[in-house]
Amino acid sequence: MNKNFPFTINPLPYGYDVLEPVIDKQTMEIHHDKHHQAYADNLNKILEQNADKQKLGLEELMKSDIAGIKNNAGGVYNHDFFWSVMTAPNTSKMSESLKVVIEKNFETVDEFMSKFELGGLGRFGSGWVWLVKTTDGKLEIVSTANQDNPLSDGRQPVLGLDVWEHAYYLKYQNKRVDYVKAFWQIVNWVKVEDLLNNS
Numbered sequence: 001m002n003k004n005f006p007f008t009i010n011p012l013p014y015g016y017d018v019l020e021p022v023i024d025k026q027t028m029e030i031h032h033d034k035h036h037q038a039y040a041d042n043l044n045k046i047l048e049q050n051a052d053k054q055k056l057g058l059e060e061l062m063k064s065d066i067a068g069i070k071n072n073a074g075g076v077y078n079h080d081f082f083w084s085v086m087t088a089p090n091t092s093k094m095s096e097s098l099k100v101v102i103e104k105n106f107e108t109v110d111e112f113m114s115k116f117e118l119g120g121l122g123r124f125g126s127g128w129v130w131l132v133k134t135t136d137g138k139l140e141i142v143s144t145a146n147q148d149n150p151l152s153d154g155r156q157p158v159l160g161l162d163v164w165e166h167a168y169y170l171k172y173q174n175k176r177v178d179y180v181k182a183f184w185q186i187v188n189w190v191k192v193e194d195l196l197n198n199s
């Protein structure tokens with residue numbers, strides 16, 4: 001992605017059908033090529049009218065008090081992040097070292113997964129659920145509305161799941177719970193651990 005105006009989005013880092021059957025090809029095409037692209041297009045359009053903001057980076061724009069800038073900047077950032085933490089079903093396993101960190105913060109991996117699922121299911125309307133690293137190095141589950149990102153209050157996301165209906169409706173319809181539970185099959189744990197250690 002372009003880190004400055006005019007913003008672009010990253011190409012999907014794998015084929016549109018690679019996450020099947022957990023996320024279907026058509027959903028990925030619409031989600032990346034239409035929804036994600038639209039956030040970048042809309043952000044650029046608003047910035048054309050706000051020349052004083054054109055020098056700001058994406059993370060700064062995500063904190064903007066102009067709703068259109070904040071929401072679209074978040075949409076660009078969050079989706080690039082989201083694509084990067086997924087991979088083909090059942091090809092990535094949590095390492096022993098990551099498991100130790102998860103257990104230190106959540107008692108058990110099951111407890112972590114259940115808290116994350118509840119965060120995604122409890123988000124009313126559109127938003128995200130995240131695993132974040134706090135400034136003192138602790139792991140927490142947080143849920144944000146719309147395209148808000150925990151970075152804006154100083155917490156570093158290491159895993160995130162889009163629970164907007166556009167992310168799952170074609171395949172799962174109203175059953176967000178099935179989508180959230182199926183997500184575990186496509187988590188890229190290598191990427192999660194990399195974010196945890198290097199960001």
Ligand code: MN3
Nearest residue numbers: 035162164167
């Ligand atoms: Mn989305």
